[in-house]
Each structure stands twice: as C-alpha cells, then as structure tokens.
Amino acid sequence: MKLVIFGLTVTSSWGNGHATLWRGLLNALAACGHEVTFFERDVPYYAAHRDLREPPGYRVVLYTQWQEALAQARAALTGSDAAIVTSYCPDALAASDLLLEHDVPLRVFYDLDTPITLHGLREQGTVEYIPRDGLGAFDLVLSYTGGTALRELQSALGAKAVEPLYGSVDPALHRPVAPVQHYRADLSYLGTYAPDRQRALDRLFLEPALALPRKRFLIGGAKYPQDFPWSSNIWFVQHVAPGDHAAFYSSAAITLNITRSAMADMGYCPSGRLFEAAACAAVIVSDWWEGLDAFFEPGREILIAHRAEDVIAALALSRGELQRIGEAARRRALAEHTAGRRAQQLIEILSRHAARRASARGAVAILGVST
Helix, strand or coil, X not given: CEEEEECCCCCCCCCCCHHHHHHHHHHXXXXXXXXXXXXXXXXXXXXXXXXXXXXXXXXXXXXXCHHHHHHHHHHHHCCCCEEEEECCCCCHHHHHHHHHHCCCCXXXXXXXXXXXXXXXXXXXXXXXXXXXXXXXCCCEEEECCCCXXXXXXXXXXXXXXXXXXXXXECCCCCCCCCCCHHHCEEEEEECCCCHHHHHHHHHHHHHHHHHCCCCCEEEECCCCXXXXXXXXXXXXXXXXXXXXXXXXXXXXXXXXECCCXXXXXXXXXXXXXXXXXXXXXXXXXXXXXXXXXXXXXXXXXXXXXXXXXXXXHHHCCCHHHHHHHHHHHHHHHHHHXXXXXXXXXXXXXXXXXXXXXXXHHHHHHHHCCCC
16 A cells, blocks of 8 residues: 555654654554655654654655645655544644545544543634544544544544554564663653643552652653652653663563543553553553453453552562563563554555445446536
C-alpha cells in the first residue's frame, strides 16, 4: 500500500507519546514493503529535541507552514491507497479538507487521544483538530482507545465506521538489557507530567516513597513543575530518549504505569509505555481501568494497584516472583502487542474498508448516481 499520514510528530519524542508509536509502526510497514510519507510541521520545541533525523524505510516531510507543504501533500496523495489525519496534528483541519477534496480511495482519521477528544468535546463543544462538522466525512475512524469510546465516536462525532488500533512496541528496541546505574531504582515511573495523572501519582508513587525512605524511587519525563513535591529518596531524569527506554525499564525492580484520568475513565486504553515495559520483561504495577485484563492478565503478567499499600506489597515480593511476572509480561507482549502485529492489523483494516468503499462506489456507478 501507499500511505500518506498527517501527524503530530515522528521525529521528536519530547513530551509526547506519538513519536515512539509511529516509529515502530512505520518501521514495520516499511519492512513489509509498504510506502509511507509522513507530514510533520517543524515546530521549534520538537526541532530542539529531535531524536530521529534519518527515518529508515519511510519518508518524512518537515514544513514550517501548511502552504509550504501543500504541493508536496497533493503530489503524495496522487496514487495513494489511503491517507490518514491524526489527532493533535497542528494542521489537521487543513489536511482533512485536502483529503476530502482529493480523490483518495480511503480517507481515515486516527484518534490517538480519543478520551481527551471526547472530554474536550463535552466541555468546550469543539476540539482544535476535529472538523466542525465532525468525522462523518471520513470513510474510517481509527481509535487508540476501544470499548465505549468507539460508540461515542459514532454518536458524538458522526463517524461512519470505527475500529480500534491500539498501541504497540518495537521489540528490536525494547528488550531486556543490562541494568544502568543511572536508572537503578526499586520503583521507576516514566511519563510526561500531566495534571490529570497527579492524584494517581501521589497515591501510587509519592506516598510509597514517603513510607519507604530507604527505597530508591525514580521519575523520568518532561514538563515537571518547579513545585513538584520531591522527597529525598526520589531521583529525577528530565528526558529519557526512546533509545534509553529499555535501560530505564531493565534497571528497576518494578516500574509504575499510570493512565491519564480521561482515558482511565473510558477504559480499553493501553499506553505504548505499557507495552514497552512488558517487552523489556519489566514488572509493571498499574492503576486499574476497564479492559486492562484484555491485554495482560492481572497477578500473572501485571500487578494492579488501587492504593499505596498495593505498591508497597509489590515491592516486598521476592526476586523470583518478580522475575516470573516480568517474563510472562514479555511473552504476552511479543505474542500480541508488537509493532509488526499492529502494522498487519492496520493493513488488514485498511484493505477491508477500501474494498467495501470500492464496492459501494461501484454499486452507485451501476445505478447511474454520481458520488
């Protein structure tokens, strides 16, 4: 397939989860012979922290203004099999208009932030990257979140066809490696600061740190405020580049997964970080949300924490028990949640909906009705 994508970023992992996901997915697509062009607005904060400069196997078009990209975008769409606009793409509205004007066989919107989208729609009535008339003009809407989110995309935004396309992990990058002293910890947490994660972080990270002053706790991530309530046994790494994620996860006895509240409330929302940690055979302690057990089995492949005491109990488990859980998580991730598997699912979904649309257009043509 020839695919064109208008997204947030693939070249910089600074303060976002989109880039890491796209890199694994695009590498897998390229390895299978698919041709991909990714359009990304070249914004200063990503340019200053660019950690991918020569994409292997796919093309990235960086531009500073939409008008500058327009001619290349039109050329890329010519002969394409499908075009995808994503959530948080800074030029999502203009790209959506271009897709709808162009004779692309399959027009797709991929919401990698569905709970945030739906929450914004309920609170403000509009979302900056969603067309004013909703998503009904797209042939297909993909969602990073499953469950009730799929039905709400149809009822609230008029999506005609919806399918989940969950996060994934690139096992070539995320695998068990030798521990690194810089990342050693009894409990680690990797995530960009987000106000709607703070209550869970207080409960599942900061409270255990205060209760266990002799244990070492580590946070890696961007955008943490100056007044964050650090304690003497909490260490901080401002940014952990994707190439260091495996070392980060492999260097802690346990790693914590916390889900943004809007996503946890909706359920079926596994983050890419969850799959990365599992592929590294990390022992994951996670907050609970509906559908988590569809991805990993609680107690055998992942540990669930509702309160600080649950985290403290996990930290008291034997080394052998922790190793068993980490190895089981890795087996599950490699079997079901790799970027290669998601790429295969994406092509299957696109092919199915393209065939359906082509059949519908053929039927309309037979009836003599213009489309």
